[in-house]
Amino acid sequence: MQLCLRSVCQDDLVQTLKWHSDQELSRLTGGRRLPITEVDELAWYSGLSHCRDQAILIVDQGGEAVGLVGLYDIDWVARTARSGLMVDPQHQDAGVGTQAYSMLIDYAENSLGLRRLWAMIVVGNEASLRLHDRLGFEREGVLRQHWFVDGALADVNVVGRCTPAAGVVRQQDAP
């Protein structure tokens, strides 16, 4: 399976609008809840190039857009970012998410110099938890009643992945 990550282009907007309007994807990613239109999608796309604290990329499989990966809330001083992904429902369970996310990690660490990625995973999203476990994210804690999902408040797991670095004082090392 030949995958690459590339910039979003205007031709992708029909597909991204479908994903951003998909209730199940929104439920699992904490995405937009209000109805969205082509105009909203175009505004989202136009904003991408001005935004210096996020990098959103299309997962491309042989010329077909099959998902999105992203780095959000990039802190260029602490060199951290929140990471996330979604794979088109028709392409799930075929290794796309694992491969694309490991490419995103490589890009974050080796091209952007980020040293910590963290992600929010709503309780019950076992596929995403397993994927993050596989790629070296550790479970760091739970944000209680943090999202409103299916008519109820839901806990959200926080997972994180730090690259080894010199001069880091961790909680367990503190006097």
Ligand SMILES: CC(C)(COP(=O)(O)OP(=O)(O)OC[C@H]1O[C@@H](n2cnc3c(N)ncnc32)[C@H](O)[C@@H]1OP(=O)(O)O)[C@@H](O)C(=O)NCCC(=O)NCCS
């Ligand atoms: C979570 C999500 C991103 C996973 O993406 P995916 O492409 O389905 O993930 P993968 O295919 O890489 O992994 C799923 C399974 O396929 C298996 N797999 C991995 N490589 C494979 C391959 N080459 N061929 C077949 N199966 C493979 C994995 O072992 C994995 O099994 P497991 O989870 O039972 O251990 C996807 O389900 C999704 O988009 N969900 C909705 C949005 C979402 O939850 N996003 C994350 C928010 S934090």
